[in-house]
Amino acid sequence: xxxxxxxxxxxxxxxxxxxxxxxxxxxxxxxxxxxxxxxxxxxxxxxxxxxxxxxxxxxxxxxxxxxxxxxxxxxxxxxxxxxxxxxxxxxxxxxxxxxxxxxxxxxxxxxxxxxxxxxxxxxxxxxxxxxxxxxxxxxxxxxxxxxxxxxxxxxxxxxxxxxxxxxxxxxxxxxxxxxxxxxxxxxxxxxxxxxxxxxxxxxxx
Amino acid sequence: xxxxxxxxxxxxxxxxxxxxxxxxxxxxxxxxxxxxxxxxxxxxxxxxxxxxxxxxxxxxxxxxxxxxxxxxxxxxxxxxxxxxxxxxxxxxxxxxxxxxxxxxxxxxxxxxxxxxxxxxxxxxxxxxxxxxxxxxxxxxxxxxxxxxxxxxxxxxxxxxxxxxxxxxxxxxxxxxxxxxxxxxxxxxxxxxxxxxxxxxxxxxx
Numbered sequence: 528x529x530x531x532x533x534x535x536x537x538x539x540x541x542x543x544x545x546x547x548x549x550x551x552x553x554x555x556x557x558x559x560x561x562x563x564x565x566x567x568x569x570x571x572x573x574x575x576x577x578x579x580x581x582x583x584x585x586x587x588x589x590x591x592x593x594x595x596x597x598x599x600x601x602x603x604x605x606x607x608x609x610x611x612x613x614x615x616x617x618x619x620x621x622x623x624x625x626x627x628x629x630x631x632x633x634x635x636x637x638x639x640x641x642x643x644x645x646x647x648x649x650x651x652x653x654x655x656x657x658x659x660x661x662x663x664x665x666x667x668x669x670x671x672x673x674x675x676x677x678x679x680x681x682x683x684x685x686x687x688x689x690x691x692x693x694x695x696x697x698x699x700x701x702x703x704x705x706x707x708x709x710x711x712x713x714x715x716x717x718x719x720x721x722x723x724x725x726x727x728x729x730x731x732x
Numbered sequence: 733x734x735x736x737x738x739x740x741x742x743x744x745x746x747x748x749x750x751x752x753x754x755x756x757x758x759x760x761x762x763x764x765x766x767x768x769x770x771x772x773x774x775x776x777x778x779x780x781x782x783x784x785x786x787x788x789x790x791x792x793x794x795x796x797x798x799x800x801x802x803x804x805x806x807x808x809x810x811x812x813x814x815x816x817x818x819x820x821x822x823x824x825x826x827x828x829x830x831x832x833x834x835x836x837x838x839x840x841x842x843x844x845x846x847x848x849x850x851x852x853x854x855x856x857x858x859x860x861x862x863x864x865x866x867x868x869x870x871x872x873x874x875x876x877x878x879x880x881x882x883x884x885x886x887x888x889x890x891x892x893x894x895x896x897x898x899x900x901x902x903x904x905x906x907x908x909x910x911x912x913x914x915x916x917x918x919x920x921x922x923x924x925x926x927x928x929x930x931x932x933x934x935x936x937x
Binding site: 550551552554555632633634635639640642643644646647648653656657660687690691693694695696697698699701702704705706707711714718721722724725726 | 760838844845847848849851853858898906907911919927930
């Protein structure tokens with residue numbers, strides 16, 4: 528079962544990185560600490576990840592896949608499109624309630640955290656995060672287009688609206704992290720719907 | 733002129749920290765690098781700042797004062813309140829256009845950057861950032877109340893709306909930093925007005 532063990536080691540390193548970097552960011556977490564915490568020696572680390580930044584790219588890919596899974600569910604669930612949009616943000620809120628109960632602290636959006644820490648330091652990481660946000664905006668764009676197609680929304684600039692929704696989500700998560708309190712996130716699903724209505728009232732120039 | 737020199741040294745350290753931490757964050761910038769860049773020895777550093785985190789708190793206070801100055805102007809300028817809100821975000825956009833031209837890179841909102849990097853690592857820094865965001869939300873709240881008082885807005889939940897505006901601003905700055913492109917910020921003044929209109933259309937529950 529060598530393949531199994533190798534795969535386990537990579538997974539353990541990845542999960543440890545996800546855990547530590549979520550709380551303390553990228554720069555403050557060292558390779559030695561990652562290895563110790565994961566119970567892996569440095570040779571194994573560098574076998575799987577040529578550098579800490581390669582590990583960070585793998586962490587981003589994990590979050591990207593989780594985001595895609597969540598929004599794929601939203602695109603195909605058996606409800607009206609705008610109801611699926613609202614429910615997906617409700618689910619996101621509930622996930623963060625659960626995380627905060629476990630962690631005793633609000634850690635924010637892991638993609639947003641890495642985006643602000645690293646976008647000016649590493650071009651490849653910036654690009655990977657930029658692509659991930661673009662994918663996310665694209666998923667919400669598709670959901671809004673479904674709403675337009677079913678007549679639930681008039682014709683609006685769905686792409687700009689999707690971008691506004693993601694920006695608002697990231698800002699709310701930042702305030703919640705800074706306040707160490709999820710109260711500001713409580714209104715998220717409602718406010719997202721208000722943002723979509725704002726797009727209807729005043730389509731971007 | 734000893735007082736002058738002492739004051740100069742503190743100012744130089746503060747300006748160097750503002751410059752370096754804006755690009756690379758807090759963890760990635762060391763005290764030795766700050767001293768070398770500022771032309772100050774370590775003894776002088778620790779005379780003014782017992783630790784790097786004290787310097788970070790002073791950096792936050794500088795940004796807080798700039799924010800208060802900007803929004804004090806917005807509260808007292810000789811235009812209608814909503815026009816002052818729009819113009820202040822236009823000014824913010826222009827400032828970041830200028831910064832990006834000088835730096836060749838979009839560095840985002842310095843307060844947002846520190847908030848996401850440090851809120852889970854240092855309780856005093858988190859609280860200082862939280863207070864700063866609360867002050868900022870308070871300034872926009874006062875501006876919206878002026879708009880309500882003059883009849884430019886109906887009675888809305890100005891505090892929640894101000895919070896939504898700040899969250900949206902921070903999220904847009906995050907996307908702009910991740911895209912290394914200010915295009916997403918271009919619509920900021922317009923979108924903020926749409927958010928305020930959304931509050932009128934659908935007051936929070």
